[in-house]
Amino acid sequence: MIKKGDFVRVSYTAKLEDGTVIDSTDESVAKEHGVYEEGARYGSIVVVVGEGHVLRGLDEDLEGKEAGYKGSVEVPPEKAFGEYNPDNKEVISITKFKERPVPGQRVQVGEKVGTVEKVIGRRAIVDFNHPLAGKKIIFEYEIEEIIEKPEEKIKYLFLIYTGRELEPKIEDGKVIVEVPKDASFNQYFLLGKYTVVDQIFKHIEGVKEVVFMEVFEKPEEEKDKQGSAETEEKSEAEGEEKEE
Structure with missing residues (x-):
């Protein structure tokens, strides 16, 4: 049975009471109903139950279910985008x-x-009310699987909080993550990685340390220059030996 802290993969389509589709993890459904966003990531998503990665009403409804569950839930405004406040x-x-x-x-x-x-x-x-404030949201959703492997959980934490797909390793209680060069200058990544670290310590058992590695390789052009210089030095040395 799913409980708080579990990592689950879900797919869903969200509608208003009149049937208007407002969001979907299915790209074809999003395009069909005019809610497609260029550049958005489509396909099922992984959420950590209880961490607010989806609307509270859906988040709470995941608890107690099992992998493979298909169903729907009506989420009232107070557990969706809030009640409408005419004074706002x-x-x-x-x-x-x-x-x-x-x-x-x-x-x-x-x-x-x-x-x-x-x-x-x-x-x-x-x-300043949210455009969907005061609206009941109906989610039709499926729980596709429960993520069990620690490395997979950490991978999805990075995707959730930094938008980056990284491949972490776990060795003797230490999480090792190689940071892409461009990520070092990305403000979203720099801020998000601290949240990821907190989430790792909270949800991944046995982890005592998180290490971020930055790897820099010499550009090919410089390698070629260095190789040419070494070849020239070797040729000159061989020439000197022959003269002697």
């Missing part, structure tokens, strides 16, 4: 925006993201 709106001068806003546009104001409801003269009314 602000009147903002259009001078705060780079371009004149239009109704329906998603905008960022400071650290908040909202939807432009109306534009009246030089002021805009921005609704």
Whole structure:
């Protein structure tokens, strides 16, 4: 039976009460219903039960199930995107925006993201409720498998928190991870890896240490130059020996 802390692979399609599809792990379904996102990763996903990787209502419904389960769950607003708060709106001068806003546009104001409801003269009314606040979400989902291997669990933790597919190794209680060169300059990876470390210690038994390795190889061009230089030195040395 699935419990908190288990790593499970799931696939799902999320709908509103009227049947409108709002999300799906199936690329063909996403395209069919106009919710496809270019560049998004499609296919089943791995989540850690209880860690909030999916909406709370779905997360809670995973508990007590088994691999192979297929079913659906109705998630109320309070366990989805929250209740709708009519007071969560602000009147903002259009001078705060780079371009004149239009109704329906998603905008960022400071650290908040909202939807432009109306534009009246030089002021805009921005609704900071989530677009799906107050909505019941229905998930049709399947639990495809439970991930058991520690290396696989760690691999998916990196994918979840950094977006990178890495191949960790475990040796004598030590997790060894080779970091791609470009990842060292990626802010998302640099911040996410600390969360991964915390999650490793929390969910992977027997791990006492996490080691990140950076491997740098000499560029081929420099290798060729060095090889040529060594060949020339060898030829000169052989020439000197013959003269002697």
